[in-house]
Amino acid sequence: AQSVTQLDSQVPVFEEAPVELRCNYSSSVSVYLFWYVQYPNQGLQLLLKYLSGSTLVKGINGFEAEFNKSQTSFHLRKPSVHISDTAEYFCAVSTLGGNKLVFGAGTILRVKS
Amino acid sequence: NAGVTQTPKFQVLKTGQSMTLQCAQDMNHEYMSWYRQDPGMGLRLIHYSVGAGITDQGEVPNGYNVSRSTTEDFPLRLLSAAPSQTSVYFCASRFGPTGYTGELFFGEGSRLTVL
Numbered sequence: 007a008q009s010v011t012q013l014d015s016q017v018p019v020f021e022e023a024p025v026e027l028r029c030n031y032s033s034s035v036s037v038y039l040f041w042y043v044q045y046p047n048q049g050l051q052l053l054l055k056y057l058s059g060s061t062l063v064k065g066i067n068g069f070e071a072e073f074n075k076s077q078t079s080f081h082l083r084k085p086s087v088h089i090s091d092t093a094e095y096f097c098a099v100s101t102l103g104g105n106k107l108v109f110g111a112g113t114i115l116r117v118k119s
Numbered sequence: 120n121a122g123v124t125q126t127p128k129f130q131v132l133k134t135g136q137s138m139t140l141q142c143a144q145d146m147n148h149e150y151m152s153w154y155r156q157d158p159g160m161g162l163r164l165i166h167y168s169v170g171a172g173i174t175d176q177g178e179v180p181n182g183y184n185v186s187r188s189t190t191e192d193f194p195l196r197l198l199s200a201a202p203s204q205t206s207v208y209f210c211a212s213r214f215g216p217t218g219y220t221g222e223l224f225f226g227e228g229s230r231l232t233v234l
Contacts, residue, residue: 015159038221049123049209049225050162057221096161100221105150105169106177107223109161 008033008099010110018116021089027082027113029097039080040098040107041071050096056080067091092117121145125210125226132200132233140195140229142210148224149215151193155179155206162209168193169215200233
């Protein structure tokens with residue numbers, strides 16, 4: 007079975023600074039990888055995904071992530087954050103053709119002015 | 120576009136009571152699922168369905184029942200509520216193998232408190 011570890015429960019950062027949210031996964035087979043964002047009192051929405059191809063994936067709102075198979079990581083990055091990026095971010099993994107999407111515990115990004 | 124609609128948004132139950140959380144989607148998605156979200160634990164899969172008449176268990180199925188009689192609807196039933204079922208519940212759907220993009224579309228959540 008696959009699992010996801012998000013290494014930081016909270017990440018405080020000042021506005022316009024760069025940020026990296028870390029995600030490691032465990033799986034014995036090939037995987038699909040996702041990052042979702044949850045704003046307060048809302049459902050989750052997809053930021054970006056890796057299914058195949060280029061290991062550098064660009065998503066919405068200026069976020070990007072890099073799939074590193076040897077390190078089993080899928081870290082999320084943004085070069086310059088805004089106050090509006092304050093939210094909880096979830097890394098998730100599923101196996102190819104699998105029906106179970108497994109989520110990490112989440113990382114709360116707090117952007118300060 | 121309605122997307123994924125969950126009702127009710129808030130519910131308070133007493134221990135031992137039963138209730139049904141409703142979920143409907145209008146995107147003709149084959150796959151539907153229920154997750155619960157608890158602080159520090161992320162989202163955990165309760166049950167899922169790959170089409171009408173087909174359901175299967177996720178990570179935390181105990182105490183919950185589901186059925187899928189139509190493509191659009193996927194209700195979650197709590198048979199005898201317990202305080203441990205206090206949580207926020209999310210319904211999510213996506214395309215099946217045909218047209219698979221991986222993206223799950225989430226409802227806005229149903230916050231359940233069991234006293």
